[in-house]
Amino acid sequence: MEKVFISPSRYVQGKDVLLKAGEYVKKIGDNALVLADEFVWDLAGNTVLENLEQSGIQTKRIVFGGEASTEEIKRIAADGKESNVVIGIGGGKTLDTAKAVADELQVGVVILPTTASTDAPTSGLSVIYSEEGTFESYKFYDKNPDLVLVDTKIIAQAPPRFLASGIADAMATWVEARASIEGRGTNMAGGLATIAGQAIAEKAEEVLFEYGLLAYEANKRQIVTPALEAVVEANTLLSGLGFESGGLGAAHAIHNGFTALHGEIHSLTHGEKVAFGTLTQLALEDRTLDEINTYIDFYLALGLPVTLEDIKLKDVSDEDLLKVAELAVQEGESIHNLPDTITADQVVDAIKAADQYAKAYKQLVGYEN
Numbered sequence: 001m002e003k004v005f006i007s008p009s010r011y012v013q014g015k016d017v018l019l020k021a022g023e024y025v026k027k028i029g030d031n032a033l034v035l036a037d038e039f040v041w042d043l044a045g046n047t048v049l050e051n052l053e054q055s056g057i058q059t060k061r062i063v064f065g066g067e068a069s070t071e072e073i074k075r076i077a078a079d080g081k082e083s084n085v086v087i088g089i090g091g092g093k094t095l096d097t098a099k100a101v102a103d104e105l106q107v108g109v110v111i112l113p114t115t116a117s118t119d120a121p122t123s124g125l126s127v128i129y130s131e132e133g134t135f136e137s138y139k140f141y142d143k144n145p146d147l148v149l150v151d152t153k154i155i156a157q158a159p160p161r162f163l164a165s166g167i168a169d170a171m172a173t174w175v176e177a178r179a180s181i182e183g184r185g186t187n188m189a190g191g192l193a194t195i196a197g198q199a200i201a202e203k204a205e206e207v208l209f210e211y212g213l214l215a216y217e218a219n220k221r222q223i224v225t226p227a228l229e230a231v232v233e234a235n236t237l238l239s240g241l242g243f244e245s246g247g248l249g250a251a252h253a254i255h256n257g258f259t260a261l262h263g264e265i266h267s268l269t270h271g272e273k274v275a276f277g278t279l280t281q282l283a284l285e286d287r288t289l290d291e292i293n294t295y296i297d298f299y300l301a302l303g304l305p306v307t308l309e310d311i312k313l314k315d316v317s318d319e320d321l322l323k324v325a326e327l328a329v330q331e332g333e334s335i336h337n338l339p340d341t342i343t344a345d346q347v348v349d350a351i352k353a354a355d356q357y358a359k360a361y362k363q364l365v366g367y368e369n
């Protein structure tokens, strides 16, 4: 199989870069379909819209309903017949929907994340859910976004929980890419990982261990610091390129399985569920005590969930865990990139092991919730 590496055409990051939206977007299109949810329209959308109009770009304002579902994509695409560029402003689901609409209309796409909560901004794919929020599929595109514009001032003002979630999503990147590379798995670009894909995934983890906690503190004070800039880049660019061109493994497959359960687990962010999925993958892979404890310790410092209780599954039944595991090992899931053949039974045991290891660690260090 050949090696493949893909990426967005342009990535711009810095304080107040949203105020340059018009300047950058006009190189891509002059008639924009602009998508954000109600909250993000007030937060940043209206400012961007004004800026685009000042640059002579025609705009159409769309309110995103909240789920990256096939129905929502169709509804929005029907409004975009005259547009030659789609702009998504907000969190992962808005951005995924914007990419899908742009693909449907076969026009350019610009991504303006207002949080660093996921590595969705740079990828050439969307994660599609049912209207009820259950994972359905990955939808792949011919190209990645034309432009990703990341305003660190806006991100510094978002809740720290979002940054921590993005750190968790980005911490999964190297754990999963390493497993996929060891298993000669297929990356999200449809090939083997390049040296670049591998190096970028590995660098994401290095930056996060070095600056993650400093950035989290900066975010609590809503300030932009070099550490925050580094972590926003690690969560967004390094993790985005790293997972897509490095390869996914078990953590995301297990996350996808969890989305099928009902109840309180739905109040968790994508990154929070991925954090537990990552600990589960480490247990599945037979990593050492030291290595596993390093991750648990880092996650606890960031307020991330590490046990089943933390992900609102304290009393989960074996039947539900088996359901999660069966979805995680279904055909086409990224868990099959791992070197060994993984069964649902092994996934159930790994989930319980991850839960138990974290409980033991909390007890060891006298951690109190």
Ligand SMILES: NC(=O)c1ccc[n+]([C@@H]2O[C@H](COP(=O)([O-])OP(=O)(O)OC[C@H]3O[C@@H](n4cnc5c(N)ncnc54)[C@H](O)[C@@H]3O)[C@@H](O)[C@H]2O)c1
Pocket (backbone or CB within 6 Å): 037, 039, 040, 043, 068, 090, 091, 092, 093, 094, 096, 114, 115, 117, 118, 119, 120, 121, 123, 125, 126, 127, 154, 155, 157, 158, 159, 165, 169, 269, 270, 271
């Ligand atoms: N396509 C990809 O490559 C990829 C990668 C990772 C994750 N994802 C997807 O991303 C989704 C998760 O995204 P998410 O975690 O960003 O959640 P989300 O998109 O579901 O929700 C984000 C929420 O945060 C709010 N928000 C946005 N900016 C804010 C700000 N600055 N301050 C306060 N609130 C703000 C929004 O109004 C929204 O309610 C999942 O569907 C996941 O599958 C996709």
Ligand SMILES: [Zn+2]
Pocket (backbone or CB within 6 Å): 118, 119, 169, 252, 270, 274
């Ligand atoms: Zn993710």
